[in-house]
Amino acid sequence: MGNDIxxxxxxTQGAVDAGTHELLGKARELAAQSGGRAVACLLHSGAxxxxxxxxxxAVLAVEHPALEHFLPEAYVKAMAALLxxxxxxxxxxxxxxxxxxxAGGLSARAGVPLVAYCTAIDLDGDxxxxxxxxxxxxxxxxxxxxxxxxxxxxxxxxAPAEGxxxxxxxxxxxxxxxxxxxxxxxxxPEVSDVDITAEEILVSVGRGIAGEDNxxxxxxxxxxxGGVVSASRPxxxxxxLPKARQVGKSGQKVKPKLYIAVGISGAPEHLEGMxxxxxxxxxxxxxxxxxxxxxxxxxxEDLFDVLPALTEQIEAAVSA
Amino acid sequence: MDIVVPMQQTVDLVxxxxxxxxxxxxxxxxxxxxxxxxxxxxxEEALLLKEATGGTVTVxxxxxxxxxxxxxxxxxxGADRAVKLxxxxxxxxxxHRRAAILAAWLGGESYDLVLVGVQSPEDxxxxxxxxxxxxxxxxxxxxxxxxxxxxxxxxxxQEFGGGVVQELALSGRAVVGIQAARQAPRYVSxxxxxxxxxxxxxxxxxxxxxxxxxxxxxxxxxxxESTSHAEMLAGDADDVAARIxxxxxxxxxxxxxx
Ligand SMILES: Cc1cc2nc3c(=O)[nH]c(=O)nc-3n(C[C@H](O)[C@H](O)[C@H](O)COP(=O)(O)OP(=O)(O)OC[C@H]3O[C@@H](n4cnc5c(N)ncnc54)[C@H](O)[C@@H]3O)c2cc1C
Ligand SMILES: Nc1ncnc2c1ncn2[C@@H]1O[C@H](COP(=O)(O)O)[C@@H](O)[C@H]1O
Numbered sequence: 001m002g003n004d005i006x007x008x009x010x011x012t013q014g015a016v017d018a019g020t021h022e023l024l025g026k027a028r029e030l031a032a033q034s035g036g037r038a039v040a041c042l043l044h045s046g047a048x049x050x051x052x053x054x055x056x057x058a059v060l061a062v063e064h065p066a067l068e069h070f071l072p073e074a075y076v077k078a079m080a081a082l083l084x085x086x087x088x089x090x091x092x093x094x095x096x097x098x099x100x101x102x103a104g105g106l107s108a109r110a111g112v113p114l115v116a117y118c119t120a121i122d123l124d125g126d127x128x129x130x131x132x133x134x135x136x137x138x139x140x141x142x143x144x145x146x147x148x149x150x151x152x153x154x155x156x157x158x159a160p161a162e163g164x165x166x167x168x169x170x171x172x173x174x175x176x177x178x179x180x181x182x183x184x185x186x187x188x189p190e191v192s193d194v195d196i197t198a199e200e201i202l203v204s205v206g207r208g209i210a211g212e213d214n215x216x217x218x219x220x221x222x223x224x225x226g227g228v229v230s231a232s233r234p235x236x237x238x239x240x241l242p243k244a245r246q247v248g249k250s251g252q253k254v255k256p257k258l259y260i261a262v263g264i265s266g267a268p269e270h271l272e273g274m275x276x277x278x279x280x281x282x283x284x285x286x287x288x289x290x291x292x293x294x295x296x297x298x299x300x301e302d303l304f305d306v307l308p309a310l311t312e313q314i315e316a317a318v319s320a
Numbered sequence: 321m322d323i324v325v326p327m328q329q330t331v332d333l334v335x336x337x338x339x340x341x342x343x344x345x346x347x348x349x350x351x352x353x354x355x356x357x358x359x360x361x362x363x364e365e366a367l368l369l370k371e372a373t374g375g376t377v378t379v380x381x382x383x384x385x386x387x388x389x390x391x392x393x394x395x396x397x398g399a400d401r402a403v404k405l406x407x408x409x410x411x412x413x414x415x416h417r418r419a420a421i422l423a424a425w426l427g428g429e430s431y432d433l434v435l436v437g438v439q440s441p442e443d444x445x446x447x448x449x450x451x452x453x454x455x456x457x458x459x460x461x462x463x464x465x466x467x468x469x470x471x472x473x474x475x476x477x478q479e480f481g482g483g484v485v486q487e488l489a490l491s492g493r494a495v496v497g498i499q500a501a502r503q504a505p506r507y508v509s510x511x512x513x514x515x516x517x518x519x520x521x522x523x524x525x526x527x528x529x530x531x532x533x534x535x536x537x538x539x540x541x542x543x544x545e546s547t548s549h550a551e552m553l554a555g556d557a558d559d560v561a562a563r564i565x566x567x568x569x570x571x572x573x574x575x576x577x578x
Pocket of ligand 2: 207210285334
């Protein structure tokens with residue numbers, strides 16, 4: 001095992017994702033502890049310029065036509081080759097779609113233990129100790145690995161580092177010629193009628209709303225407040241609200257002045273999209289729901305009682 | 321197309337999650353277990369794909385609490401075969417071990433595609449599907465929201481942040497981690513689940529004795545010690561509503577006279 005800390009760079013159309021800078025922030029810190037380097041792994045086809053300015057000591061740039069788009073198979077194989085060659089102390093991968101496609105596979109291929117959903121990582125001698133967020137965010141696990149480790153990291157866990165002039169090394173790609181995965185298309189959603197990222201007040205509904213017909217209760221509150229209704233993933237998956245209203249990891253990141261979370265448990269993937277809201281009020285009958293850890297105010301009263309009562313009081317106040 | 325859907329039992333997150341005596345795992349003996357919701361999505365997508373292309377859907381579970389109900393329910397929904405892999409799983413199963421058991425079992429099966437839930441609430445050592453794919457040395461796609469027939473193989477819609485979708489073609493055997501099926505998982509009546517149970521169609525086999533350590537040690541499990549837990553509002557719904565009105569009004573979020 002070496003001392004270097006590896007980071008998988010995520011980039012789309014030449015631009016490096018914000019999450020990568022967060023990983024580099026942590027990698028620099030860990031590298032200072034381990035006495036190694038922070039090394040960014042850039043898998044690309046004609047996007048070497050993405051290496052410029054990364055806050056890393058070195059960049060390993062692997063170029064191959066199969067790396068033009070994100071092909072999971074190609075990424076896992078390319079990373080496995082880098083790990084086999086360099087044996088880093090730790091490899092940090094964001095828990096994004098890309099990360100979920102790479103981290104576990106890399107662990108299986110390279111035979112290196114993986115701690116998933118990390119929100120904290122420390123080195124202690126030969127041990128790596130990480131905090132992993134599991135059970136829908138209801139529990140944390142303190143996990144130790146003796147020796148080299150891979151960590152997949154929850155967005156927003158570490159302060160980003162940007163700016164640097166890393167030493168860029170080009171590395172020959174191996175094993176990427178016979179893939180069974182190929183790229184067809186990239187589809188960016190059409191702009192919708194409502195842009196929830198631009199709204200100041202969101203009344204956001206989760207599975208606790210229990211049915212499409214009940215969305216009206218949230219709509220009435222949103223109308224009274226002059227806001228709009230947004231939602232957690234199960235609500236948009238169920239077709240109760242359009243996809244453009246989804247808040248979270250695979251939806252929109254919002255930062256409204258007021259976010260009322262109604263029947264939303266506060267899973268990490270939801271919190272990723274709204275934890276920065278200025279004022280968060282949560283209505284959830286489960287006192288242990290993780291949403292209460294980020295909310296400023298909360299109630300365990302039933303949403304079907306609170307929503308109508310609140311709408312009525314706000315309407316009365318507005319017309320007063 | 322012959323599709324395999326591994327189904328995992330996981331603790332019901334709505335319950336209070338009690339810990340075991342040494343605080344390193346949930347108390348599996350007393351907690352309520354349900355099917356992993358993402359595996360239910362994978363099953364739905366598999367059934368849709370079978371309806372489009374023909375072939376079979378086989379569900380496979382390891383002998384975890386109440387897995388029989390999940391497997392029978394899958395048969396009632398339209399799965400052709402259900403297989404339960406027996407063994408000692410009382411103290412929980414890591415994703416690495418689960419994947420190794422599945423890989424060993426799949427070694428003796430003929431299949432084209434494995435659809436599995438994109439994650440489970442307790443896959444601390446990574447998601448099962450991606451580990452499985454790499455043990456099998458086949459392609460993998462995570463966070464899929466649709467799998468459709470395409471040029472003899474399948475086309476997978478993979479979702480990224482902000483609703484961006486990438487379409488990928490898979491030409492060989494593959495494992496796909498399903499985030500959401502193209503439609504909500506179908507409902508099945510209790511009477512049909514009972515009928516499936518009475519048909520005795522659950523196949524049983526022993527889980528392979530695999531060597532699949534995670535290399536990780538859970539030192540402790542604990543509820544997050546939030547530094548900023550919400551201030552809980554007292555009283556009934558009307559009292560709570562009155563306090564919320566006060567709070568938002570103080571911040572100028574309700575433009576009112578009174
Ligand atoms: C790759 C990936 C991406 C994801 N992206 C997103 C995303 O962008 N956005 C997102 O939201 N999720 C996302 N998820 C899903 C996420 O993991 C959770 O499953 C989801 O956020 C749960 O939604 P929920 O809180 O509405 O439902 P649940 O977790 O089921 O919570 C419902 C809550 O309602 C409460 N409740 C029920 N009835 C009442 C009542 N009468 N009154 C008050 N409270 C009540 C319950 O106590 C419970 O806490 C993603 C998952 C994956 C794997
Ligand atoms: N009335 C309720 N009280 C508590 N939790 C609920 C309620 N309704 C729905 N839920 C939560 O939502 C989940 C899914 O609900 P459903 O989709 O209606 O089966 C349940 O497992 C609970 O977590």
